[in-house]
Amino acid sequence: ERAYEAHADIQLLAGDMMDLEGVGSFEAVTCFSDSICYMPDAPSVQQVFDEVYQVLEEEGVFLFDVHSQYQINEVFPEYSYHYQTDEFAFLWDSYQDAPDTIQHFLTFFVPENPSEEKVANNLFIREDEIHEERTYPLAEYVRMLENAGFSKVECYADFIDSEPNEKSRRWFFVCHK
Known part of the structure; x- marks a missing residue:
């Protein structure tokens, strides 16, 4: 852009x-x-x-x-990061089951109707993603x-x-x- x-x-x-x-x-x-x-x-x-x-x-x-390799094998295993505001939430947890490979489990809570200025009735949609990196x-x-x-x-x-x-x-x- x-x-x-x-x-x-x-x-x-x-x-x-x-x-x-x-x-x-x-x-x-x-x-x-x-x-x-x-x-x-x-x-x-x-x-x-x-x-x-x-x-x-x-x-x-x-x-x-x-x-x-240091990032994948030493920093990421058991990594957990959670961030939230009134309009959004993000959860990131990482797990390792093999050397040099990591799985990131990401969960997003996003407004049900993002076009509205305020989140109506605090309704959110949960979206999950799994990312595997090596x-x-x-x-x-x-x-x-x-x-x-x-x-x-x-x-x-x-x-x-x-x-x-x-x-x-x-x-x-x-x-x-």
Whole structure:
């Protein structure tokens, strides 16, 4: 919306990242908010990297982020966050049943009729979601990116452009074709 409002001359596409055939070629591809972590297995992650490499122009750049193993295995298990106002409630609980994999159980209570200014009779609709995410060792991501053909892979951590360490929660990749 901000790009549109600013009349920015960029092309934005949304689609299946496992099948980018026919979408064109690009100077840059981004995939944020740990979207890669939603891939069901390592071969699927490899397929995404292969697809992205194919649509990048020469010297193109691929930017993405993932949860680190520390985040998935140490921070998220038994994580619980609950937030509520008079108009909304959000419950987030995370559980782990396998290494490097986490399940987030999200529950939202939203107004039955959101167009009304005040919630009539305090009636809410409950909406539940289950999100399963997985990650891999940093070296495995680099190996998969190199297998896809990327010539230079840089990795940073935790929104501050620092080198990843054993307690980094999120890894950010800058991959050059």
